[in-house]
Structures are given as structure tokens and as C-alpha cells.
Amino acid sequence: xxxxEQSLFLSVREGDSSVINCTYxxxxxxxxxWYKQEPxxxxxxxxxxxxxxxxxxxxxxxxxxxxKDKHLSLRIADTQTGDSAIYFCAxxxxxxxxxxxxxxxxxxxxxP
Amino acid sequence: xxxxxxxxxxxxxxxxxxxxLLCAQDMNHEYMYWYRQDPGMGLxxxxxxxxxxxxxKGEVPDGYNVSRLKKxxxxxxxxxxxxxxxxxYFCASSYGTAEAxxxxxxxxxxx
Numbered sequence: 001x002x003x004x005e006q007s008l009f010l011s012v013r014e015g016d017s018s019v020i021n022c023t024y025x026x027x028x029x030x031x032x033x034w035y036k037q038e039p040x041x042x043x044x045x046x047x048x049x050x051x052x053x054x055x056x057x058x059x060x061x062x063x064x065x066x067x068k069d070k071h072l073s074l075r076i077a078d079t080q081t082g083d084s085a086i087y088f089c090a091x092x093x094x095x096x097x098x099x100x101x102x103x104x105x106x107x108x109x110x111x112p
Numbered sequence: 113x114x115x116x117x118x119x120x121x122x123x124x125x126x127x128x129x130x131x132x133l134l135c136a137q138d139m140n141h142e143y144m145y146w147y148r149q150d151p152g153m154g155l156x157x158x159x160x161x162x163x164x165x166x167x168x169k170g171e172v173p174d175g176y177n178v179s180r181l182k183k184x185x186x187x188x189x190x191x192x193x194x195x196x197x198x199x200x201y202f203c204a205s206s207y208g209t210a211e212a213x214x215x216x217x218x219x220x221x222x223x
Contacts, residue, residue, distance in 0.1 A: 004154070033211075042116075042202055042214035043155075088154060099170065100145075100212060102154040 002026040004103035006089055011109045018076040020106045022089030025070065029093035032065060034074045037086045037105070046074070046087075076108075084110045114138050118203050118215035125193040125222045133188040133218050135203030141213075143206045144186035145170075146178060148199040149217070155202060161186055193222045 004024045012018045024032070029051050035043040049056045049063045049072070056063045062075040072091075076083055089103040116137045125131055135144065142163050147155040147170075157170030161180040175197060177189045186205075190197060198221050206212040 006154075040217075042216045043204075043212075044214070045211045048211070099157055099160065100155075102147075102156075104154040 002091075002093065002101050004089055004091060004101050006087075006103035006106045008104065009107050009109070011111065012079050013111050014079060014081055016079055018074075018079045018083070018108055018110075020074045020076075020087050020089075020108065022072040022074075022103055023070055024072065024089070024091050024101075024103075026091055026093040026101065027070070029070075029091045031092045032063075032072050033090040033092075033100070034061075034063065034072075035088040035090060035102075037088065039085075043088060079108075079110050081110045081112060084108055116203055116205055116213050116215040118201075118218050120218060121216065122219050123221070125190075125220065127193060127195060127222060129193050130189070130191050131193065131220075132190075133201055133203075133220075135186045135188070135205075135215060137184055137186075137203075137205040137213070139205060139207075139213065140183070141205035141207050142183075143208065143212075144180065145204045145206075145212065146176070146186065146188045147202045147204065148172065148197075149202060150199050158188065158201075193220075195222045198222045 033048040034046045060077045064073045086105040088105045145160040146158040159178040164183040201218045203215040204212040
């Protein structure tokens, strides 16, 4: 099956930028997503990018997509303690039967 | 608008017991999913449904059954629970391949 990989952990200081990276194998990906999970809660969609785009900006969030390298990143500007959570990369594509395939999640810790 | 509601939120089962997890959505979504979340492994798809009366296997279907008798409900059953099924279970729904909305999760422990 298709695979989505993320690093497990990222620690930053409040006010710094955070960059969370993701790689995937599905060459037929149509949409790529970033979800946020706060402790004890379900997943909430943060942002998404269509596969024919290479960048999307939404307030403090910037998504970069390198389709050639199958690399997706999420940059959070001016990271706040409230951004501490687990961030999941996910993709949907024909090779995976149009089902969401999730990465293992990156735990972001923001230090005051 | 409740979105996606899962019941129960917590459950402890003994090995061999059975139970059913209920997922209800009020957004008239066609697609519904059951995932399990284990540390460091992200979410893995157990079963899914693309419409009332239809179900299909996901990545990790063994030991689980599902039913979608009504469009708004998707049930996940464990016929004979095993410790390996200790996990957090998430239900989600979506309109086609658009944004998936998740429930709050069910924490299941099998002892």
C-alpha cells in the first residue's frame, strides 16, 4: 500500500517558526492535508493543498508541496503555546482507492 | 449541528467479550470511516462505507465487522475482543473526497 512518513517530534520556542515535514509515496495523490489533534480530541482539518499547486498560504500557515520529490511541509509562523499538538499529514489518491492515508503524526511542543 | 458523534467515549472489555461502537453524523455525508489510532502509527483505516448499505475493508479489518443500515449511522463491532484491539477508535465522515470530519474518539482497553 501507499505510505506517508513524518518525523515523530519537533520542539520550538514560542515566537519561532515551526516546519513540519512529510513524505509520501502515492504518485496519484490529488489532495494533501494537514490535520491537528489536540490532547483527548479528534482530528481537525487545518489546511489542504491540491496536487497541482506548489504553495498555499493561510494566515500563519504556509503549505509547500514538491510533487517531484513527493514532499509536503507545513510552516507555522510565530508559533504559540496553543499550537502544541500532534500534526498529521494525509493524502488521498487513486492508488489508495481514494481513501485517506495518514502519516504517523508529528508531536509539536512549543516552549514558552 | 452535532457533526460526528461517537459512543461510548471510554470502555474496558475483558478478552473475548463483544461490543459495538456507534458513530452518528448529521451532515448527510455519503462516506463514513472507522480508524484506529496507535502511538507512532497514525490512523489506520479499519473499514469504510461509501453509502447506505455498503461497506468495504480498509487496511486493518481483521477482528472487526461493520454495518451501515442507515446513512447517518456506521457501527463497528468487535465479536471477540483481544488485547491487540486496545486502541483509540475514530469515526469520520465526508462528502466524497472532500474534508473528513472526525468524532472525538473512543478509548477502548481490552484486558
